[in-house]
Amino acid sequence: MPAPKADLLQGTLDLIVLKLLRAGPANGWDLTQSIQVVSKGALDVNYGSLYPALRRLEAKGWIKGRWGVSENNRRARFYELTSAGQKQLDAERQAWDRFAHALGLILRTE
Amino acid sequence: MFTSLRTRLAALVFRRAADAELDEELRYHIDREVERNVAKGMSASSARDAARRAFGNVSVTQEQARDALRWRWLEEVRQDVAYAIRTCRRAPTFVLTVVATIGLGLGVLTTAFTFFDAYVLRPMAVRDPGSLYDIYWHSRNGEGHRFTWAQYQALQERSTVGQPFAFAILVARMRGQPTIGQLVTGNYFETLGISAALGRTLQREDADAPGGVAAVVLSYDTWQSLFGSDSSVVGQRVVLNGVTMQIVGVAQKGFGGLESVPLQFWAPITMIGLLDPSRDAFAPKPAQALNIIGRIRPGVSVEQTNHGLLAWLRSITSELPSPQRASDVLLTPRGRAIALTPEAIAFFTPIAIAFLLVMLIACANVANVMLARGMARQREIGVRLALGAGRARLIRQLLTECVVLSVPSAVAGYLVSRATINLGLHAMFASVPPSYRAYVRPMPLTPDTRVMAFMMAAAMIAAVVFGLAPALQATRPSVVQATRGDFDSNRRPSKMRSALVVVQIAASVLLLICAGVLIHAARNTKRLSPGLRIQNIVEIDLLDRSRTRAIDDLGRMPLIRSVASASSAPLDAIFPGLYAGPVGAPPTRIKFNIVSPEYFPALDLGLIRGRNFSADEARARAPVAIVSEATARALWPGRDPVGEKLVLSAATLESGRLSRYHSATIVGVVPNVRAGWIGLPTDIPVVYYPQPVDAAGSTIVARAAGDAEQARVVIEHALAATDSAAVRDIHTAEASLAIQVYPFEISYWIASLVGGVALLLTLTGVYGVLSYLVAQRTREFGIRMALGASPASLIAVVMSQLLRLAIVGLATGGLVAFGASRLFGSVLYVIDTRDPFAYGVGLGIVFGSCLLASYVPSRRAATVNPVDALRADG
Numbered sequence: 001m002p003a004p005k006a007d008l009l010q011g012t013l014d015l016i017v018l019k020l021l022r023a024g025p026a027n028g029w030d031l032t033q034s035i036q037v038v039s040k041g042a043l044d045v046n047y048g049s050l051y052p053a054l055r056r057l058e059a060k061g062w063i064k065g066r067w068g069v070s071e072n073n074r075r076a077r078f079y080e081l082t083s084a085g086q087k088q089l090d091a092e093r094q095a096w097d098r099f100a101h102a103l104g105l106i107l108r109t110e
Numbered sequence: 111m112f113t114s115l116r117t118r119l120a121a122l123v124f125r126r127a128a129d130a131e132l133d134e135e136l137r138y139h140i141d142r143e144v145e146r147n148v149a150k151g152m153s154a155s156s157a158r159d160a161a162r163r164a165f166g167n168v169s170v171t172q173e174q175a176r177d178a179l180r181w182r183w184l185e186e187v188r189q190d191v192a193y194a195i196r197t198c199r200r201a202p203t204f205v206l207t208v209v210a211t212i213g214l215g216l217g218v219l220t221t222a223f224t225f226f227d228a229y230v231l232r233p234m235a236v237r238d239p240g241s242l243y244d245i246y247w248h249s250r251n252g253e254g255h256r257f258t259w260a261q262y263q264a265l266q267e268r269s270t271v272g273q274p275f276a277f278a279i280l281v282a283r284m285r286g287q288p289t290i291g292q293l294v295t296g297n298y299f300e301t302l303g304i305s306a307a308l309g310r311t312l313q314r315e316d317a318d319a320p321g322g323v324a325a326v327v328l329s330y331d332t333w334q335s336l337f338g339s340d341s342s343v344v345g346q347r348v349v350l351n352g353v354t355m356q357i358v359g360v361a362q363k364g365f366g367g368l369e370s371v372p373l374q375f376w377a378p379i380t381m382i383g384l385l386d387p388s389r390d391a392f393a394p395k396p397a398q399a400l401n402i403i404g405r406i407r408p409g410v411s412v413e414q415t416n417h418g419l420l421a422w423l424r425s426i427t428s429e430l431p432s433p434q435r436a437s438d439v440l441l442t443p444r445g446r447a448i449a450l451t452p453e454a455i456a457f458f459t460p461i462a463i464a465f466l467l468v469m470l471i472a473c474a475n476v477a478n479v480m481l482a483r484g485m486a487r488q489r490e491i492g493v494r495l496a497l498g499a500g501r502a503r504l505i506r507q508l509l510t511e512c513v514v515l516s517v518p519s520a521v522a523g524y525l526v527s528r529a530t531i532n533l534g535l536h537a538m539f540a541s542v543p544p545s546y547r548a549y550v551r552p553m554p555l556t557p558d559t560r561v562m563a564f565m566m567a568a569a570m571i572a573a574v575v576f577g578l579a580p581a582l583q584a585t586r587p588s589v590v591q592a593t594r595g596d597f598d599s600n601r602r603p604s605k606m607r608s609a610l611v612v613v614q615i616a617a618s619v620l621l622l623i624c625a626g627v628l629i630h631a632a633r634n635t636k637r638l639s640p641g642l643r644i645q646n647i648v649e650i651d652l653l654d655r656s657r658t659r660a661i662d663d664l665g666r667m668p669l670i671r672s673v674a675s676a677s678s679a680p681l682d683a684i685f686p687g688l689y690a691g692p693v694g695a696p697p698t699r700i701k702f703n704i705v706s707p708e709y710f711p712a713l714d715l716g717l718i719r720g721r722n723f724s725a726d727e728a729r730a731r732a733p734v735a736i737v738s739e740a741t742a743r744a745l746w747p748g749r750d751p752v753g754e755k756l757v758l759s760a761a762t763l764e765s766g767r768l769s770r771y772h773s774a775t776i777v778g779v780v781p782n783v784r785a786g787w788i789g790l791p792t793d794i795p796v797v798y799y800p801q802p803v804d805a806a807g808s809t810i811v812a813r814a815a816g817d818a819e820q821a822r823v824v825i826e827h828a829l830a831a832t833d834s835a836a837v838r839d840i841h842t843a844e845a846s847l848a849i850q851v852y853p854f855e856i857s858y859w860i861a862s863l864v865g866g867v868a869l870l871l872t873l874t875g876v877y878g879v880l881s882y883l884v885a886q887r888t889r890e891f892g893i894r895m896a897l898g899a900s901p902a903s904l905i906a907v908v909m910s911q912l913l914r915l916a917i918v919g920l921a922t923g924g925l926v927a928f929g930a931s932r933l934f935g936s937v938l939y940v941i942d943t944r945d946p947f948a949y950g951v952g953l954g955i956v957f958g959s960c961l962l963a964s965y966v967p968s969r970r971a972a973t974v975n976p977v978d979a980l981r982a983d984g
Contacts, residue, residue, distance in 0.1 A: 027135075027138070028135060028138070029138065029139050029142045029143075032139075046166060047139065047164065047165045047166065047171075048165060048166040048167060048168075048170065048171040049171075049174070051132070051135065051136065051139075051171055051174075051175050052171060052174035052175040054175075055132075055175045055176075070138075072145075074138060074141075075134070075138075076135070076138050077131070077134075077135045077138075
């Protein structure tokens with residue numbers, strides 16, 4: 001029996017996208033695959049919410065989309081991290097670390 | 111931040127492209143998913159189905175992605191605008207009605223604002239206009255004073271005001287045309303920061319010493335109109351009041367001085383003795399002929415400056431008899447053509463209200479049309495409410511319709527205002543008596559940014575005013591009622607619609623009563639007798655040096671009956687005043703005129719008692735006087751004044767040229783006249799003193815045998831033949847009277863126009879509302895008809911509905927007008943603000959028009975075909 005998949009916490013999808021894009025430009029499809037591979041299938045990303053998230057991040061100026069050619073020679077939209085996005089990622093990561101640490105402390109106390 | 115803004119804007123502007131991109135991106139994703147499924151061994155069709163399932167709802171994703179990228183409200187505004195334009199396109203008559211109505215109201219309002227802007231709001235295009243103040247002072251006896259040259263120089267030494275400069279207005283003929291200019295001190299142009307377009311402006315050296323340099327600077331407009339933009343004008347000579355002056359330059363384009371009339375030339379103030387001897391500020395006994403404008407110093411308040419000036423004026427008048435000492439100083443801002451003093455505000459407020467009322471009537475009309483339309487659109491609105499549209503969103507959408515309509519309305523308003531301004535100026539010039547036409551010089555009336563901003567703001571506010579109430583009302587119906595298709599259950603006319611009609615009628619009545627009052631006043635003014643015979647009279651201002659010869663020439667002309675002279679021509683300006691009284695009695699204020707013996711017969715002023723001045727008395731300027739009946743009645747009530755003495759007060763003696771007449775024996779009594787202005791009552795006391803016909807500085811009053819206008823032309827030519835500069839000004843007395851009545855006529859025309867527009871708008875409003883009501887009640891009328899109601903009774907039903915509204919409106923308007931008359935009656939003493947004629951006409955016209963406007967709709971009600979009406983879908 002496979003382990004139950006965890007729902008994404010509100011707002012964490014943005015953080016995940018930013019983190020994945022740090023490795024280099026990627027398109028929407030690549031991102032969904034990466035999320036499943038990296039999380040070892042534990043996270044179930046609703047594809048439908050990925051694209052609005054990409055648009056949202058682009059509107060905030062954290063990522064930038066441009067058209068390119070994919071590995072199977074098709075036109076696809078690639079996203080890359082902007083410097084503002086880089087800063088945002090750092091900030092959110094620190095915030096997440098603090099949050100996870102605090103939550104861990106609380107959960108470990110008996 | 112900027113990339114984000116750019117992305118959003120790009121998404122908004124290139125909406126289609128952005129949507130297409132999103133589609134392509136999603137397609138790519140699904141295709142890849144399908145490929146993977148196929149690679150896993152699924153069939154093509156099941157691979158596609160699986161991919162779709164995995165993705166979820168594509169259109170929801172699209173919506174969310176779109177929302178993420180754009181400002182939602184902006185998108186909605188865009189939709190509203192698009193929807194509004196579609197709706198408007200489907201109802202061209204409606205759009206035309208609204209645009210024409212608002213355009214008319216807005217056009218009239220903008221016209222008024224354009225004038226207000228040009229005269230009151232627009233700062234003069236000079237350096238730091240806001241700190242410029244005109245200085246004027248009163249002595250304890252209430253007389254107003256300007257300054258002498260010595261006083262000006264003393265003020266310059268002090269630091270009370272910054273950069274004071276002095277000037278005097280000069281009217282002179284230039285190249286045969288009457289022109290208005292200014293004699294100024296040498297620092298005038300420098301202080302105002304005005305440069306020369308050609309040659310140079312006046313400089314300090316030009317106005318150093320009395321006599322000065324005979325230099326003149328032309329205004330740019332004058333250079334164009336009188337000199338044909340001649341580039342070699344600098345160095346040319348012109349003759350002003352007989353003095354040859356050299357043109358040294360042309361002032362920069364657009365500069366016309368600080369007056370409310372654009373000036374045409376400037377010359378050194380030190381020339382005043384030559385150009386206008388009667389106001390010689392440099393004579394041994396100098397005239398207080400100089401106006402002074404100075405700057406309020408930075409960091410100093412107007413009050414402080416006023417105190418400083420008063421202290422100075424008190425010190426320099428401390429030696430004088432008590433009544434002549436300075437009592438107060440008046441500082442008037444001169445950075446704009448008309449300063450917004452309390453008097454100016456009191457003058458402009460009623461005018462502004464009148465124009466706003468017209469706009470209000472127009473808005474009420476449109477609001478009514480909107481209301482009616484809102485009713486008609488209840489099915490549409492009901493359906494949209496049923497489909498889940500929010501009320502706020504619906505109201506916003508209806509308001510958007512109004513705003514969309516306000517744009518073409520503003521354009522129409524702009525066109526109407528330009529047309530009325532051009533037409534108005536044309537009419538204004540055409541109706542001025544020809545000999546005064548040169549003096550009617552309006553400020554430039556080109557619309558500036560303020561006018562444009564005002565118009566856009568007014569159009570927007572109007573949109574909200576005429577759109578908000580109908581929008582609120584229209585979105586009120588319950589969903590149930592609307593979907594049932596029951597839209598006309600609310601058959602009684604809404605309170606709001608009735609209120610709008612009442613307001614319109616009331617405002618129309620108010621405006622028409624005002625118009626009536628002014629029309630009647632203008633007609634009365636025209637019929638007012640100035641108290642003397644002005645037909646056949648020509649008034650001539652002569653240059654002193656050719657006075658004797660000109661009078662001789664006039665005497666020899668066959669078409670001239672008699673030649674007289676007067677210090678004040680009968681209707682040129684209000685006569686000056688003096689203080690005098692019988693021996694031992696306190697002096698009272700009396701207007702005076704110094705005239706030659708020929709004056710009385712020339713103007714048909716027959717002596718009621720006593721005799722005319724004798725030739726000897728005139729030549730010697732003997733201490734004798736002729737008084738008006740009013741003077742006799744005021745000073746010697748019930749007695750014959752002939753033989754009594756009239757003694758001038760000490761203050762009058764000190765300040766004027768009247769010392770010869772210190773104690774004058776009354777020799778005659780003449781009828782009352784209006785003392786120089788048609789607006790004055792006839793019973794103001796006047797006293798006449800004798801002078802010879804060739805007295806310097808006086809106006810020649812010549813009585814022609816025939817038509818005065820023809821005589822004027824002949825005289826002008828004849829006198830110019832001997833000395834081209836002899837005539838300083840010449841006009842008929844009837845032209846003087848016409849120019850005095852002119853302001854009344856202008857206000858009458860404006861009031862009529864405003865009243866007319868208001869009436870027209872109200873008429874269409876009443877007509878529209880009643881037509882709508884009749885249309886709404888067609889089925890009811892059909893039933894009544896079928897049950898045997900007569901057409902007359904149906905007409906009565908419709909008319910009575912209007913009558914109730916009309917009576918309330920008429921009563922309200924009449925009462926407001928009456929209330930306003932109590933407010934303004936004391937200010938406008940020439941005008942009878944409670945003129946029953948005006949009230950009768952105003953109320954009558956509006957009432958009659960309402961009946962007329964209601965007749966057509968009620969006829970329609972009376973001719974309803976019962977069968978058709980009952981079949982019709984309500």
